[in-house]
Amino acid sequence: MNEKLLAGKHLWYFEYYTGGDVGLFMKIARMVHSEQTPIQRIDIFDNPTLGRVFALDGITMTTDKDEFMYHEMLAHVPMFTHPNPKNVLIIGGGDGGTLREVLRHPEVESVVLCEIDRRVVEVSKQYLKTGEAFNSDKVELVFENGAEYVKKIKNQFDVIIIDSTDPTAGEGGHLFTQDFYRACFDALKDGGVMCAEAENALYDFNWTKIAYRRIKSIFPVVKAYVGFMTTYPSGFWLYILASKGLDPIKDYRFEAARAMSQQLKYYNEELHKACFVLPNFVKRTLEESL
Amino acid sequence: MNEKLLAGKHLWYFEYYTGGDVGLFMKIARMVHSEQTPIQRIDIFDNPTLGRVFALDGITMTTDKDEFMYHEMLAHVPMFTHPNPKNVLIIGGGDGGTLREVLRHPEVESVVLCEIDRRVVEVSKQYLKTGEAFNSDKVELVFENGAEYVKKIKNQFDVIIIDSTDPTAGEGGHLFTQDFYRACFDALKDGGVMCAEAENALYDFNWTKIAYRRIKSIFPVVKAYVGFMTTYPSGFWLYILASKGLDPIKDYRFEAARAMSQQLKYYNEELHKACFVLPNFVKRTLEESL
Amino acid sequence: MNEKLLAGKHLWYFEYYTGGDVGLFMKIARMVHSEQTPIQRIDIFDNPTLGRVFALDGITMTTDKDEFMYHEMLAHVPMFTHPNPKNVLIIGGGDGGTLREVLRHPEVESVVLCEIDRRVVEVSKQYLKTGEAFNSDKVELVFENGAEYVKKIKNQFDVIIIDSTDPTAGEGGHLFTQDFYRACFDALKDGGVMCAEAENALYDFNWTKIAYRRIKSIFPVVKAYVGFMTTYPSGFWLYILASKGLDPIKDYRFEAARAMSQQLKYYNEELHKACFVLPNFVKRTLEESL
Amino acid sequence: MNEKLLAGKHLWYFEYYTGGDVGLFMKIARMVHSEQTPIQRIDIFDNPTLGRVFALDGITMTTDKDEFMYHEMLAHVPMFTHPNPKNVLIIGGGDGGTLREVLRHPEVESVVLCEIDRRVVEVSKQYLKTGEAFNSDKVELVFENGAEYVKKIKNQFDVIIIDSTDPTAGEGGHLFTQDFYRACFDALKDGGVMCAEAENALYDFNWTKIAYRRIKSIFPVVKAYVGFMTTYPSGFWLYILASKGLDPIKDYRFEAARAMSQQLKYYNEELHKACFVLPNFVKRTLEESL
Structure with a gap:
């Protein structure tokens, strides 16, 4: 510079x-x-x-410096939990970072990215490195409120990734409702996996609890995991993985994860398990939230 | 308030x-x-x-809100790695938080806390909750530069915990030198364990590398681990555990850790292992630093 | 330092x-x-x-650096407009700065300082140089809302100085009402002079207009003047002088002002006149406010 | 907005x-x-x-809100001191504000504006209201270091206005040297008048003293004056007027100033005199600086 x-x-x-x-x-x-x-x-x-x-x-x-921490953890944990993620839906994620990680998976045949704000995708393509992911032929862009879009889809996706902004900003709140999570359930095929960013453990822990409780009421398998995200509030980020049956720890594709981790900066096949080990206060608070 | x-x-x-x-x-x-x-x-x-x-x-x-994250991770990982930590040295740690965690261990017979600045201990006792730990009869306070103090000690401690301030602040730099780490080695009994806070992975990663390389040149077993520390730079904190032979993953006291974790807010017997699983960029950078 | x-x-x-x-x-x-x-x-x-x-x-x-600008301009313009200011009331002014300037005048026999917050006077005496003025035998302290106090007084003071805080802070708003200004009129002897700080010309000009219009409705002679006050908002401070008949420009004691200006850092006998020459936008805005 | x-x-x-x-x-x-x-x-x-x-x-x-305070005071005091300002040089002033004020004077036949940074004029024309002044046919733009430019000119201007940036910023320091002031003297016709912005009375008073002493060593008549400039440091701005003989107070065109003041927001014919009445600390400091 x-x-x-x-x-x-x-x-x-x-x-x-x-x-x-x-x-x-x-x-x-x-x-x-x-x-x-x-x-x-x-x-x-x-x-x-x-x-x-x-x-x-x-x-x-x-930020250029640390976006990989968030995008790798948000994408690869559900993608390696699913045995064959061909059809993926990303809700939000208009910067392209999550998309880039999803596209690393060779099984992927199509990705729908549903972003409420067309301008986010446009400026990302113009100004951000993450925006390069939009050049892929596998991507279909939908510019619509994710909560509205997903209601119209049934039994179509293997993996849904919710890469929302904060529930308090813009239209982010729509992506933390029970109706929305139910619509995601219905939009997933049998054996489908959903993953949502779930805020931080210090300043917005209440949103984590809300999301956890609501998702738990709909999905049979729900597990929270953690990762560093150094420029997000507190640096201590939470994610919630939910599935129609698959267990992210028992059922994940260890060997494939190991193979891909060579090209990744954060995620690896060991971290896939370790990230589900929660500090006591997180574990207790989530249990009490039910 | x-x-x-x-x-x-x-x-x-x-x-x-x-x-x-x-x-x-x-x-x-x-x-x-x-x-x-x-x-x-x-x-x-x-x-x-x-x-x-x-x-x-x-x-x-x-801070009241999150000091437990740092103090529990700094203290319990080495304390549960050692089979019977009777004599403990804390270098720095004048706020009393690490001391509080060490004193939870019933095996502890004595703790020497060597703090360079007498005023830190005094104001901690007066104004901070962590300062209550200084009321214990097991504590001996030494007000001296830790690097000077430890040079004079041989074969005396089971566990040494280095709870320094930043290497760039005050006299923190003294606690990142090779001479200092060697003196710690000599001050440990056979079977001893040392643990040092080792800065963060974003803004001060160079210090982590320096500490890792220097400690590696002296101790036979050296492993880095990570933990959230939400009000420290980046929230992504590193620690280095070193020992004269014990392995923090194979040799730690799982059952004792599980028992104590009931009263802790962060550390537990599963996290003890999981915290040694490093994100790729951390693992690679530390390997390359040697 | x-x-x-x-x-x-x-x-x-x-x-x-x-x-x-x-x-x-x-x-x-x-x-x-x-x-x-x-x-x-x-x-x-x-x-x-x-x-x-x-x-x-x-x-x-x-601030130590510039409080003289404000205190000299607030005190000496009314004090030299009055031919013989024996009895002075300061409303507010708990820091002691205005009092110090008033006490420079040998004619002064007594000063009542009415400050709503006893603690302001106490900490000023303890920590501020301006607080030394409270050592004078001529001072009577009244700890009361100035608006309440002045209602009870009739025909007693030669000069009243309103040294209020901002109308938006603490209880400052009470000192910008029409009732308060009328009470001041009644508390003044015949020939009395009142002076009020009147905020700044950039961020709070509306308060200047309000004060000007209200004082104009009560006193026969009202003139605004200006002075630099470098750490107040905009640095551009306004004051309003009102009297029962005396004109601050024609009637002020030029020779006495000249004599005292030797010991002052801001005010002098020429500035006494010059400060009433207003920039166009101030002049026009005040005229339009009536 | x-x-x-x-x-x-x-x-x-x-x-x-x-x-x-x-x-x-x-x-x-x-x-x-x-x-x-x-x-x-x-x-x-x-x-x-x-x-x-x-x-x-x-x-x-x-700033839109207060630029008139500075530009009117910098331009009209020298322009009304001179009996017939036909040829004017502005050094600096690339925003166009001083130029706008100079062009209000019907006697003006030509204005040279010498600005070191061509981009300042270009962005001012594009983004600032003050930039409209550059549309006048009477203006000649010179993009050069003012100190270099003025050295090459002899006996050509009636009025020179130095509208520099801070001496500590960009190339502003060149415009506070004795050589530069002497070159300005030589560039003025007989009867010429120079005026320079001279920093503030709180944070940069040393520069005022330096400028005052240096200009005094060259011009027979030198007087400092003051004005509010609410978004400049301290809000308390100083200007130095120098001439080859004319006195800004005795010789200024009172009637013409009065006529123009109708269209101005700050300057008027009374302020022209009042602004030369200095607070004691300013007067004393400038006297002591000689």
């Missing part, structure tokens, strides 16, 4: 975490793009340490 | 992460204590979300 | 100006005192450039 | 005043333009309260 840009310290980004009294700040070395869409505010800027940063409504979605 | 205090938004704490262009901000609802000691700056304040916060030289050491 | 304190940059004070999207930030080198009284939040801290800073509810009241 | 833009609070601009421990912050509702030229960093953004803001190297140059 240009040295003079690095020297300035007059433009800053502040992400206020839920509660409003703690948050992350980042220097803006260069403002790349800023836009108010009908749905939300998009900001893209460069930070000397984190590289390009992408934010929606003042909430960090991706 | 007083409602009027919560309403104010005029006093803020900024922790600048290494590099200076990313960091965490916290509202100061109440400034509790602020002091420049001969060694470092101490600040203690209350935040509505995180509770009481304790910082040295502008680097967060503990 | 201690060099190590100067080096830290982790504690900051933010004053948000009206509107909430512009403001002044100051580094806190040392937090001196922080307290929630029944009325308001008090904070006192040291800044390398500005010296000791005193704030109420997150609004800067005084 | 768009309501949703107003609601966001994640992008902020921080101007650090000299010393680095005090400054102004502004919310960035919309980032309009950001660019690193060979000379300096340009940023243009919208703030809900201040309107469009233009900054060079993190130092605020203009």
